[in-house]
Amino acid sequence: MSPRHPDRHQQSGASLVAVLWLIGFLGLAILGTAKFVTLDTSWATSVKKRAEAKNLAETGLALGTHPRVKSGDPLLRSFDPETETGYEVRITSEEGLIPLNQVLLSGRKDCLKRLFELWGQHPDEATSLVDALTDWIDADDLSSLNGAESSAYDAAGKSGFPFNRPFASLGEVDLVIGMEKLASLNPAWKDSFTLWSMGQIDLNEANAEIVYAAIGTGDPTRAEEFVLLRDGADGAPGTPDDQKFASVQSILEFFGAQADPGNKLLSARSATRRVYSQGLFRGEAVAISETRRSNLLLWRREH
Numbered sequence: 001m002s003p004r005h006p007d008r009h010q011q012s013g014a015s016l017v018a019v020l021w022l023i024g025f026l027g028l029a030i031l032g033t034a035k036f037v038t039l040d041t042s043w044a045t046s047v048k049k050r051a052e053a054k055n056l057a058e059t060g061l062a063l064g065t066h067p068r069v070k071s072g073d074p075l076l077r078s079f080d081p082e083t084e085t086g087y088e089v090r091i092t093s094e095e096g097l098i099p100l101n102q103v104l105l106s107g108r109k110d111c112l113k114r115l116f117e118l119w120g121q122h123p124d125e126a127t128s129l130v131d132a133l134t135d136w137i138d139a140d141d142l143s144s145l146n147g148a149e150s151s152a153y154d155a156a157g158k159s160g161f162p163f164n165r166p167f168a169s170l171g172e173v174d175l176v177i178g179m180e181k182l183a184s185l186n187p188a189w190k191d192s193f194t195l196w197s198m199g200q201i202d203l204n205e206a207n208a209e210i211v212y213a214a215i216g217t218g219d220p221t222r223a224e225e226f227v228l229l230r231d232g233a234d235g236a237p238g239t240p241d242d243q244k245f246a247s248v249q250s251i252l253e254f255f256g257a258q259a260d261p262g263n264k265l266l267s268a269r270s271a272t273r274r275v276y277s278q279g280l281f282r283g284e285a286v287a288i289s290e291t292r293r294s295n296l297l298l299w300r301r302e303h
Contacts, residue, residue, distance in 0.1 A: 049284035052085075054302075056279030057288045060087035064275035065292055071238030079280070089277045091238065093270035094291055096205030097194035098213070100173070101166040104134050108265055115213035118220060119186045129178040136162035136176050148177040167195060196291045196298045200267035203251050204230060204244045205237070214266060217257045226254055244268075272298070 063075050071091040079086030103111055109130045116126035124146075131147030141164070143149040153161040161175055170190045173179060182189060192210060201214045203226075212223035232241030245251045248266045252259055271293060278287040291299040 046284070049281050050286060052281035053279040053284045053286040054288075056085070056087040056281060057277045057286045058279070060089040060277035060279060061275055061288050061290060064089040064091050064277055065273070065290060067294075072240060084283050085281050087277060087279045089275060092274045092276070093202055093205040094194045094197040094272035094274050095200055095202035095267060095270040096207070096210070097197065098192055098201060098210055099195070099197045099199045100133075100170075100193045101137060101195060102197075102199035103265065104137050105166070106265065109134065110216055111213045111265070114216065115192070115209060116182060118209055118212065119182065119189070121182055121185055125178065125181060129176070129182060132177050133173070136164070137166045139164055152177060170195065194291075196272060196293075198271045198293075199265075201265055202267050202270045203248065204268055205270055215252070215255055215257065218255050222255060226251070229254075 060076065060078075063069055063073075069075060069091075076089035076091070077087070079088065098111065098115070103109075112130045112133070113123075113126045116129060117123055121129070128146040131144035135144050135147035135149050141149050143152070149162065153159065156177060158175070158177075163172070167173055170193060173190075173193075174183070192207075201210060203211055203214065206214065208220065208223040208227045211226060212218070212220045215223065228235065230243055230245065231237050232239060232243055234241055245254075245268055248268050249259055251266075251268060272291060273293070274289065274291045276287065276289045278285055287303050289299075289301050289303070290297060
């Protein structure tokens with residue numbers, strides 16, 4: 001008998017399957033490579049755009065931190081709408097915010113309590129929170145009437161607190177017992193406080209809420225009227241039509257209040273500049289904030 005040979009049609013079919021499998025494999029490999037190249041190109045483009053946006057933000061920041069450049073200067077904004085490229089700078093004052101450590105150390109609990117109640121916190125809760133903030137920064141382990149020292153933190157599962165020193169960052173304030181409730185009422189509470197000012201509140205720079213809390217008289221509506229008058233017809237701070245008050249006494253007269261010689265918290269001028277600069281390059285945005293006093297850099301954040 002002659003030896004049996006494999007059917008040539010079977011051999012051809014097997015070869016065809018192998019070729020098709022190889023083509024499919026190569027196709028997937030090419031597709032994967034193309035996808036990787038596309039992602040890599042997209043990533044590189046994004047990195048370049050962010051770098052350009054940061055450079056523009058730094059340009060704006062350099063202008064904003066120059067001592068001769070004032071809020072409202074045309075140099076503080078440059079933007080090309082066709083390419084979505086440029087920068088915008090805002091100059092504000094650190095003294096327009098509440099100096100948290102100084103307020104607590106000087107015993108001005110009333111200022112904080114009024115502000116917390118204005119944000120919707122119950123008076124009893126506001127009192128407890130202010131006492132807890134005070135206990136955090138004092139040097140002893142003696143609890144205030146409604147405050148919280150180490151035993152209260154241990155019971156709450158927060159051993160190791162409080163630090164019994166002034167706050168080094170606003171992030172530390174989140175650790176204080178009771179702050180979570182306030183944060184739920186006003187998630188942007190940090191925007192009202194500073195640790196970098198000279199320790200006074202400039203009523204020519206503060207918003208209506210802070211003015212009301214600092215003055216301690218009248219009502220929030222009167223503080224809003226003061227800010228409208230101070231900011232001029234355009235309603236925007238830092239513009240040429242602003243009506244700045246010359247002294248704390250003239251501001252208190254607006255509120256019908258008498259000056260308290262012992263109250264060193266109020267001021268009508270600033271010494272610490274905060275500059276916010278945002279750079280935009282083809283839709284990519286980078287913002288940089290700096291706080292400076294004269295040429296001294298106190299704080300910087302990129303966001």
